[in-house]
Amino acid sequence: MTDxxxxxxxxxxxxxxxxxxxxxxxxxMMRDVLIALVPVVATxxxxxxxxxxxxxxxxxxxxxxxxxxxxxMRRRSLSLGDLSAVVTGVILGLSLPATAPWYVGVISxxxxxxxxxxxxxxxxxxxxxxxxxxxxFVMIAFAGSMAASGYIDATSGIDMLSQATPLxxxxxxxxxxxxxxxxxxxxxxxxxxxxxxxxxxxxIYLCVRRVAAWQIPAGILATVTVVGAVANLVNLxxxxxxxxxxxxxALLLGAFFIATDPVTxxxxxxxxxxxxxxxxxxxxxxxxxxxxxEGVMFAVLLMNALTPLINRWTIPRPFGGV
Amino acid sequence: xxxxxxxxxxxxxxxxSFPGPGTFAHGVHPPQQKELSSDAAIEIVPPPDKxxxxxxxxxxxxxxxxxxxxxxxxxxxxxxxxxxxxSASLHAPVNGVIxxxxxxxxxxxxxxQAIVIRSEGDQLSGQQLWDRMFAGPWPEKTYQCLDPAKxxxxxxAAGIVGLGGAAxxxxxxxxxxxxxxxxxLIVNGCECEPYLTTDYRVMVEAADAxxxxxxxxxxxxxxxxxxxxxESNKLEAVDALRRRAAGAGVKLAxxxxxxPQGSEKHLIKAVLNREVPLGGLxxxxxxxxxxxxxxxxxxxxxxxxxxxxxRVISVTGGGIVQPKNLLVPIGITMGEVIRxxxxxxxxxxxxxxxxxxxxxxxxxxxxxxxxxxxGITILTHEEIRRVDQRAxxxxxxxxxxCPMKLVPTKLAVASRFRDLNxxxxxxxxxxxxxxxxxxxxxAGLQLVQHIRMGKALLAAEMKK
Numbered sequence: 001m002t003d004x005x006x007x008x009x010x011x012x013x014x015x016x017x018x019x020x021x022x023x024x025x026x027x028x029m030m031r032d033v034l035i036a037l038v039p040v041v042a043t044x045x046x047x048x049x050x051x052x053x054x055x056x057x058x059x060x061x062x063x064x065x066x067x068x069x070x071x072x073m074r075r076r077s078l079s080l081g082d083l084s085a086v087v088t089g090v091i092l093g094l095s096l097p098a099t100a101p102w103y104v105g106v107i108s109x110x111x112x113x114x115x116x117x118x119x120x121x122x123x124x125x126x127x128x129x130x131x132x133x134x135x136x137f138v139m140i141a142f143a144g145s146m147a148a149s150g151y152i153d154a155t156s157g158i159d160m161l162s163q164a165t166p167l168x169x170x171x172x173x174x175x176x177x178x179x180x181x182x183x184x185x186x187x188x189x190x191x192x193x194x195x196x197x198x199x200x201x202x203x204i205y206l207c208v209r210r211v212a213a214w215q216i217p218a219g220i221l222a223t224v225t226v227v228g229a230v231a232n233l234v235n236l237x238x239x240x241x242x243x244x245x246x247x248x249x250a251l252l253l254g255a256f257f258i259a260t261d262p263v264t265x266x267x268x269x270x271x272x273x274x275x276x277x278x279x280x281x282x283x284x285x286x287x288x289x290x291x292x293x294e295g296v297m298f299a300v301l302l303m304n305a306l307t308p309l310i311n312r313w314t315i316p317r318p319f320g321g322v
Numbered sequence: 323x324x325x326x327x328x329x330x331x332x333x334x335x336x337x338x339s340f341p342g343p344g345t346f347a348h349g350v351h352p353p354q355q356k357e358l359s360s361d362a363a364i365e366i367v368p369p370p371d372k373x374x375x376x377x378x379x380x381x382x383x384x385x386x387x388x389x390x391x392x393x394x395x396x397x398x399x400x401x402x403x404x405x406x407x408x409s410a411s412l413h414a415p416v417n418g419v420i421x422x423x424x425x426x427x428x429x430x431x432x433x434x435q436a437i438v439i440r441s442e443g444d445q446l447s448g449q450q451l452w453d454r455m456f457a458g459p460w461p462e463k464t465y466q467c468l469d470p471a472k473x474x475x476x477x478x479a480a481g482i483v484g485l486g487g488a489a490x491x492x493x494x495x496x497x498x499x500x501x502x503x504x505x506x507l508i509v510n511g512c513e514c515e516p517y518l519t520t521d522y523r524v525m526v527e528a529a530d531a532x533x534x535x536x537x538x539x540x541x542x543x544x545x546x547x548x549x550x551x552x553e554s555n556k557l558e559a560v561d562a563l564r565r566r567a568a569g570a571g572v573k574l575a576x577x578x579x580x581x582p583q584g585s586e587k588h589l590i591k592a593v594l595n596r597e598v599p600l601g602g603l604x605x606x607x608x609x610x611x612x613x614x615x616x617x618x619x620x621x622x623x624x625x626x627x628x629x630x631x632x633r634v635i636s637v638t639g640g641g642i643v644q645p646k647n648l649l650v651p652i653g654i655t656m657g658e659v660i661r662x663x664x665x666x667x668x669x670x671x672x673x674x675x676x677x678x679x680x681x682x683x684x685x686x687x688x689x690x691x692x693x694x695x696x697g698i699t700i701l702t703h704e705e706i707r708r709v710d711q712r713a714x715x716x717x718x719x720x721x722x723x724c725p726m727k728l729v730p731t732k733l734a735v736a737s738r739f740r741d742l743n744x745x746x747x748x749x750x751x752x753x754x755x756x757x758x759x760x761x762x763x764x765a766g767l768q769l770v771q772h773i774r775m776g777k778a779l780l781a782a783e784m785k786k
Contacts, residue, residue, distance in 0.1 A: 009641065009670035013683035015771040017757030018672055018701055019352055019516065020708040024764045026715055082712060124713035124765075213718065267718040267729060311732075318749045319347075319726045320587065321600040 024210075026123075029262075030083035032211045036202035037090055037257065043185050043195040044094060047160060051098035052191045055105055059096070060089030062109035070118035084123045088112055091257055092131040094192025095250065095297070098161060099153040100138075100145050107141070108134035128304045129264045132297050139297070148172075148293065151188050165189045167249045167293035176239035182247040189249070192257075196247040203256025212260035215269055219276020220255040220283070221246065227284040251283065254296035264304040271307075271314040278303045340549060342595040345578035346588040348725045350758045352516045352581055352679065354555060359638040359645035360519045364527055366452055366649045367662055369416045369445040373653030374426055374690040375401070376434040380483040381490045382408030387437055393420045397446055398629055401437055404481065410491045410693070411481035415631035415651035418442045429675040429682035429689060436690070439653070452649065455622055455632060456527070460534035462570055465541055470498065473542035473624050480623030481693075482630045486510060486521070486584070486613035487676055489694030492620065495612055496542040502605040507545035508593055509536045511552040511559060511614040512577065512584035515677030518697040520634045521614045523647040525552070525559035528618055533566045535617025538624050543610045548572045550614065551589045555579040581679060582756040586611045588725055600752055635691060637663045639678075641670030641700035650691055656698060657687030669702040678705075679757045709766030720759035720769060726752045730759035730769045737776025742783055745776045753777065 044052040067085040071078050092112050096105060112134025120126040139146040148168035153161045163169070165188045166177045181187050185195025192199070206212035228242030245251070250258075259265065259279050266275050279299045286295025378384035385402035395401055395414040402412030421438040428434060446454070478493035498504060509532070513521040525532055532550070540548045550567060552560055554576050567574055577583055577592040587598045589611065596607040604611050612620075615634060622628045633652055638645040643664030650659060656673070660666060666673075674681035675695050691698075720730035729748055736745035750773060759769040 009666045009668050011666075011671055011673055011685055013672070013685060014706075015768060015774070016674075016678070016680050016682065016755070017761050017770065018674055018678040018681065018683070018699075018706050019761065020766070021350070021352070021762050022707065022709065024719070024762070025709045025766070026712045026764050029715075029717070029764055079712065122713060124715045262715050262717040265716075267716050267721050267731060269718075269722075272718075315748060316721070316727045316729065318600055318728055318752045319591075320597045320602065321727075321749065321752070 026082050029211045030087050032206065032209050033087050033257070034083065034090065036206045037094070039198040039201045040094060040192045040195070040253065040257075041090065043198040044191040047185055047194060048098040048191055049158060051156070051158070051161070054102070055096055055098065055100065055191060056090060056093035058102055058105035059093035059109045060086055062106050063089035063092065063113045066110045066113035067118065070114040071122070074118060076122060079123070082123060085113055088117070088130045091192075092134050094253065095131060095135050095190050095258075097146065097151045098191055099151060099156070104138050104142050104145050108138040111137040124263055126263060127307070128301055129258060129261050132258060132301050135297055136301060160186060160188045163188045165293065166244075167287070170240045171293045174239065176241070176244055179243055179247060182244065193250040193253045196252050199252035199256055203252065206256060206260065212256060213262070213265070213272045215272035216260050216265060216276040217255040219273045220251070220259060220280040223277045223280025224251060224284055227281065231284070231288055245284070245287070249287070249294045250296040254279075254300060258296070259300050259303070264307060266307050266310045266314065268311070268314045268316055270316070271310045274310050274314065275303050275307065278306065340573060340575040340593050342575070342591060342593045344576070344592055345580060346583070346591045346725060348723055348727065348758070349580045349582060350723050350761050352761060354579070355517045355638075356519050356522070356555065358517065359636050359647055360522060362646050364523050364634055364647045364649050366448050367651070367654065367659070368447055369441050369651060370654045370658050372421070372438060372440050373415055373651055374424060374436045374438050374655065374688070375412055375653040376426055376428060376436040376690065376692060377402055377412065378432065378434050379412075379489060379652070379692040379694060380410045381488065382406065382410070384434070385409055385412050387423070389420045389437065391420050391422050394418070394442075395420060395439060398631060400629070404491070408491055408494055410483045411479065411629070412437070413481055413629035413631050414439055415653055416441045416445055426688070426690060427686065428692065429684040451632070454626065454628060455649070456531050456618065458530045460530050460621060460625065462534055462537055465537050468538070468541060468624070470542045470544065473538055473620075476624045476627070477542070477620055480619065480629040482616065482619045482623060483693050484613055485615040485619065485633055485693065485696065487680070487694055487696050489692070492612060492616055495610055496539050496620075498542070498544040499605065503608060504543045504545050504605060504610045505608045506547040506549065506594065506610075507536070507540040507543055508589060508609060508611045509539070509548070509550045509614055509617055510584060510586065510589055510611055511550055511556070512589060513556070514553060514581045514584035515679055515681075515696070516581070517638045517699050518636045518677045519638065519647055520636045520696055522556050522559055524615050524618060524634055525556070526562045529562040529566055531618040531621050532563060532614050533570050533572055534625065535619070535621035536572050537570055538620050539610070539612060539617050545610060549575045549593050551575045551577055551593050553577055553579040553583055581758065582725055585725065585754060585756065600749065630693060633691070633693065633695070635659070635695055636697035637700075638697060639700040640702040640705050641667050641672075643667055652693055653690050655687060656684065656689045656691065659691065659698060660687065660700070666700060667702070669704070670700050671703040672701045672706050674699040674701065679761070680755065709764065711767060712765040714765050714767060717764060719762045719764060723758040723762045725756060725758060726754065728753060730773065733776060734767065734769045734772035737772045737779070740779060742776070742780050745780060750776050750780060
């Protein structure tokens with residue numbers, strides 16, 4: 001920087017434009033994501049107590065550590081200040097079961113940031129959502145800890161941890177939990193997904209701040225509503241209604257916080273709609289027909305892979321173009 | 323209607339009766355900062371000791387000098403002739419003596435031969451100069467009898483170019499064409515660049531000359547409909563023009579304040595709801611468009627035979643001691659103008675020829691004001707503060723800002739990696755470098771600069 005205390009003014013040159021909007025910067029966007037996650041984190045800690053706290057601390061710390069180590073290995077300059085590793089850590093933590101052993105958190109965090117992000121070239125260059133890369137890795141490597149039974153720990157003293165997650169309870173026994181439990185979050189599940197209300201609250205904040213593109217959650221929720229309604233009509237006796245589909249599982253957490261990662265979603269409005277609709281359709285496909293109770297993670301990863309293609313399909317018509 | 327506008331929304335709703343939507347899609351809202359100089363009446367700068375007149379101040383071919391060193395010239399005398407069709411002649415803005423030819427560098431980076439005149443003898447100045455150039459009467463009854471070709475000839479002889487910044491020779495713009503008949507003339511008084519207030523002051527203080535010039539230009543080009551497009555943040559200008567324009571059959575189109583509303587394609591969209599085809603010109607949709615200050619020059623060339631020797635500029639920004647609007651001789655140095663405005667503040671950090679969104683920075687105070695210089699903006703360190711540069715996170719904010727509906731981030735990447743096919747596929751040549759993308763970029767990327775480079779590479783390749 002130039003010294004402004006000099007007697008004479010010091011002028012510089014730079015290409016136009018010479019003024020910039022300071023309202024939105026990458027660190028501010030990441031900070032907004034963290035602010036939006038406050039209700040989600042708060043409900044997670046409220047319901048799962050130290051299980052939640054432990055998981056979040058492990059994930060954030062090891063995401064930051066992985067950022068430092070892998071950036072050093074690639075001899076790149078470190079940019080912890082953009083807070084993106086913290087965001088990845090929190091979202092990863094929120095996507096894990098309360099009962100997952102400590103090494104699951106550690107390994108998923110290292111894979112998320114190291115393999116999911118830095119290896120691709122760091123923030124902005126990764127193709128897949130880092131948190132989901134980390135989670136997918138441990139889901140396969142530690143299938144036991146991450147499967148339906150892994151969510152249950154009867155010895156914990158926390159009521160919810162003795163129940164099956166709502167989606168697997170339905171998959172196995174065909175029983176549905178009351179909608180109010182899904183709304184408030186008094187069910188078992190990954191730490192951040194249980195309270196639909198908390199996810200909605202934070203999600204709406206993100207959309208209002210335009211940190212998340214509203215088209216993505218709108219596309220996801222609209223598709224899930226349509227497909228869920230059709231599924232309901234086909235099977236009228238199912239206790240799991242379209243509203244359960246919307247409020248249950250990781251749908252809202254995924255729609256507002258995971259799918260909206262700008263780096264791994266399309267840049268144009270039309271592309272964002274396609275991306276959202278694709279995720280919604282894949283989630284329903286996996287929920288209704290696959291062996292897994294939930295499909296948000298795989299749906300996001302699959303659509304991440306399609307993002308470059310979607311960008312190519314949706315080159316906007318320029319002003320005056322045909 | 324307009325009084326109502328003023329009360330309810332000073333920078334909101336468009337007004338007047340015109341077919342278009344009164345705005346365009348995308349764009350940005352940088353702080354306007356017009357209040358620094360908007361209330362400063364135009365002052366007439368005394369003739370300087372010397373003027374520097376580059377031979378190419380416009381788009382097109384340079385003009386050929388007609389004078390030799392030590393030759394005496396008088397105010398308004400032609401000293402350089404624009405020989406080719408797309409060129410503009412040059413006239414002496416002062417009485418004086420020609421000096422040795424000099425080489426000067428303009429803020430846009432061009433090194434040019436320049437005629438230097440040392441002032442000598444009595445000079446036309448002050449109120450007298452203003453009266454000759456802008457004051458009434460402008461007897462508009464006589465316009466209908468004028469032969470359109472006479473108007474373009476007078477404009478051609480006067481060396482008039484677009485004063486909004488692009489400096490395209492005006493006689494070409496207002497020449498009628500059989501292939502592309504013009505039905506509408508839009509006079510551009512948007513002045514969407516932040517800070518600048520020259521067009522605004524001209525409309526407020528010389529409304530009659532604006533209307534006169536509008537009628538003359540419309541007559542020359544054969545347009546039967548005329549609009550003056552003004553952004554809704556300049557209601558005083560609307561008031562000044564209203565009565566006079568209505569009587570003359572010129573419509574005022576008050577359009578929404580948004581950057582870059584002053585881009586001719588976007589003004590045509592806002593006023594007529596027509597889109598100029600990609601790579602095309604306004605004439606392709608039957609429209610001619612010219613700036614308000616330019617039409618005042620047209621009026622005085624046709625009605626009074628005065629060539630383009632002076633122009634109005636704003637000197638503004640947080641880094642100048644006294645922001646002002648000035649009538650200056652073309653060729654006066656930036657240093658002289660800045661001195662007239664009290665000099666630079668200690669906090670001054672950048673000197674720009676033009677406005678902050680599209681203007682060119684300069685450091686040499688000997689740089690002359692040219693026909694296309696719409697103002698001098700001096701910004702402080704605080705005003706040019708920018709976002710720290712980081713990696714693109716593909717948030718798409720540049721896509722939402724681009725008034726040409728391009729994908730700036732992709733264009734920048736294509737340019738950086740010199741992938742010209744990709745750049746072409748994404749219509750890089752449609753970019754007119756308005757700066758909206760770089761203005762909003764949360765990663766602080768120099769998107770426009772990358773795109774500029776890509777455009778230059780592609781243009782070079784196409785020449786091959």
